[in-house]
Amino acid sequence: MRQIIILFLFFHSILNAQYLLPQPQEYNLLQGKFKITEEIKVRIPNSSEDLYQYTSRFIERMQYKSGIIFKTHEPQDTSTSKEIVIITNKFSENLDLETNESYSINISSSIIKITSENNVGAYRAMETLLQLINTDKGEAFFINCNIIDKPRFKWRGLLVDVCRHWIPLDIIKRNIDAMASVKMNVLHLHLTDDQGFRIESKKFPKLHEMGSDGKYYTQNEIKDIIKYANERGVRVVPEFDIPGHISSWLVGYPKLASIDQNYELPKGYGVFKATLNPSQDFTYRFLDTLLTEMCLLFPDKYFHIGGDEILVN
Known part of the structure; x- marks a missing residue:
């Protein structure tokens, strides 16, 4: 009989762990449950904003x-x-690849204790806890358990291409919320391609004015995205695709091109002739000014410069 009970608890533990996305490093099921009632309070002995x-x-x-x-x-x-x-020991204002996201959760019948090295680990623990909520016959509860968790991969990213498919600000934020709920931590924003230059440049305004069909993020909106993401433990890494995939750049600044012609925003997809001219100083001065402007806007240590295919003929 004892063996049957142990076997039942083992499979019940596996079943409950399968509800979690991603699954934690360690999940140990215990007897009993923590009932959710209107009397519950959430306490933070040492907090930040x-x-x-x-x-x-x-x-x-x-x-x-x-x-x-x-x-x-x-x-x-x-x-x-x-x-x-x-309970958290310190607070990380600046996220990077080495940010400690580990945490533990201990659920007993009277108290749930979350412990983390910093606030980001606490964020991850709260998302796990939300997934653990059970409801049955009008009752809500957590099954008692111990969880110890940390990321398997430091970089868990989602690439969002806003060039070929424009995405409004509120939808970007919904994506960030969804990322946080499953503990993804890098939003890779693909901001420039043949079909659109989707960010305001104050140094070279023709980039977004002529290369976006009016669909682009202002610098204030970008700052808002970065702040919103940071508050949820998500970094924002921008991508400016060069030396190819730059039709949108050349509509306003054709002097950058390897081929001297008039350029328009492509309506279709594919690999186009639009390529930066690597044999002129103007190209490098332009890139130095533009990328400096954008690096000052995005605080992350990483900055993606594309490197996609070009037509070499």
């Missing part, structure tokens, strides 16, 4: 998923009998 705001959003989402409205809607700093407590 970003962690406080993330936790506030977590509380709102937890109420939505469980169907239970809490009496206290904001994070607290005093202990209670039924609580979720978030």
Whole structure:
């Protein structure tokens, strides 16, 4: 009989772990459950503004998923009998490849304890906790368990091509929310291609004025995207595709081209003749000014310059 119970708990543990995306490094199922009631409070003994705001959003989402409205809607700093407590050692304002995203979750019948090295690890733990919410016969609860987790890969990115398919700002933010929910941490924004130059340049305004059909992000909108992503533990890495795939550049600045002709924004897809001229100083001065402007806008250590195929003939 004892062997049957152990076997049941083993398979039940595997089944519960399969609900999590991505699956944690360690998941140990325990007996009992933590019931979600309106009395629950979320406590942060040591907080920052970003962690406080993330936790506030977590509380709102937890109420939505469980169907239970809490009496206290904001994070607290005093202990209670039924609580979720978030303990973190330090706060990372600047995300990079070495940011520690590890965390642990300990769920017992009276307390849920999240422990992380920094606020980003706490973000990841809250997303795991949201996935662990169970509902049955009008009751919402967490099954007691211990979780220890850290990323298998440091770079977990999503490439979004806004050149061939324009994506408004609010949809970009929804994508960032979705990325955070499954612990992805790099938004790779493909901002320039033959079909569009999708970012404002104050140094060379013809790039976005003539190369975007009016669909581009202002520099203030880019700053908003970066801030929104950073608050959710997501870095933003821009891509400016050179030396090919630059039809949108050449509409306003044809002097950059290897072939002297008039250029238009392509309506179709493929590999086009538009290529930067590598044999003139003007090209390098232009790139130096433009990329300096854009590097000052994007704080990440990484900056993608494309390198896609060109027509070598």
